[in-house]
Amino acid sequence: xxxxxxxxxxxxxxxxxxxxxxxxxxxxxxxxxxxxxxxxxxxxxxxxxxxxxxxxxxxxxxxxxxxxxxxxxxxxxxxxxxxxxxxxxxxxxxxxxxxxxxxxxxxxxxxxxxxxxxxxxxxxxxxxxxxxxxxxxx
Amino acid sequence: xxxxxxxxxxxxxxxxxxxxxxxxxxxxxxxxxxxxxxxxxxxxxxxxxxxxxxxxxxxxxxxxxxxxxxxxxxxxxxxxxxxxxxxxxxxxxxxxxxxxxxxxxxxxxxxxxxxxxxxxxxxxxxxxxxxxxxxxxxxxxxxx
Numbered sequence: 683x684x685x686x687x688x689x690x691x692x693x694x695x696x697x698x699x700x701x702x703x704x705x706x707x708x709x710x711x712x713x714x715x716x717x718x719x720x721x722x723x724x725x726x727x728x729x730x731x732x733x734x735x736x737x738x739x740x741x742x743x744x745x746x747x748x749x750x751x752x753x754x755x756x757x758x759x760x761x762x763x764x765x766x767x768x769x770x771x772x773x774x775x776x777x778x779x780x781x782x783x784x785x786x787x788x789x790x791x792x793x794x795x796x797x798x799x800x801x802x803x804x805x806x807x808x809x810x811x812x813x814x815x816x817x818x819x820x
Numbered sequence: 821x822x823x824x825x826x827x828x829x830x831x832x833x834x835x836x837x838x839x840x841x842x843x844x845x846x847x848x849x850x851x852x853x854x855x856x857x858x859x860x861x862x863x864x865x866x867x868x869x870x871x872x873x874x875x876x877x878x879x880x881x882x883x884x885x886x887x888x889x890x891x892x893x894x895x896x897x898x899x900x901x902x903x904x905x906x907x908x909x910x911x912x913x914x915x916x917x918x919x920x921x922x923x924x925x926x927x928x929x930x931x932x933x934x935x936x937x938x939x940x941x942x943x944x945x946x947x948x949x950x951x952x953x954x955x956x957x958x959x960x961x962x963x964x
Contacts, residue, residue, distance in 0.1 A: 696855070696856045717822070717830065722822075724827060799886060816863060
């Protein structure tokens, strides 16, 4: 009896989280549309994120890649690397990217900023793919 | 009303939203319920019927971080946005026909990145909107 009740509660919690996520994304998309069609210019979410990346916050491109590997490429089996250790490694590397100046390190290798962003996105994906995978759950 | 949303304030709100999701995720990892984290729910959706999420993630990657300078649709900046809705709708209609596999996810991510980079680029705008005006009303831009 207790087991059945627990499962119902679990499902309710998951349902509420799903509703929260859907509502949050709908609000953000609606707000972004509002920002796009009203003044001042250049204040949309995408423009603000792009400006921050252009000014050196490469951590955003890193997280895009790592999240990509984590969400879209789950494992069919249990991860070989302990998930807690893997998550710590992923965040430590993120911290290093945030604290260091990756732009200065990448400048001698490739001059174009766009290639820097692409490289950090791929780097984030590789780190996420190796250290931050989630096992398939259902 | 819209004037209060300066880029600095928008950035603060974006950071608050990211912080809220990360904090929520941390709480969900530590609680007793399994498979309830944000990335777990997104993963189940994207690897199940709602694989349009994978395509949209690629589009956002190309749109936020990459971006070509040569515009495809000239002043029709709204056309790429409408096309994304149409493409996402088509992928949603295909939800029961395709059992998504990892190679589908690779294709969807790459297709999204290509779309975000070439079609829905934010770096087109300075070329198009000189002094706030855009005069080329062709659907497709020509080299002249």
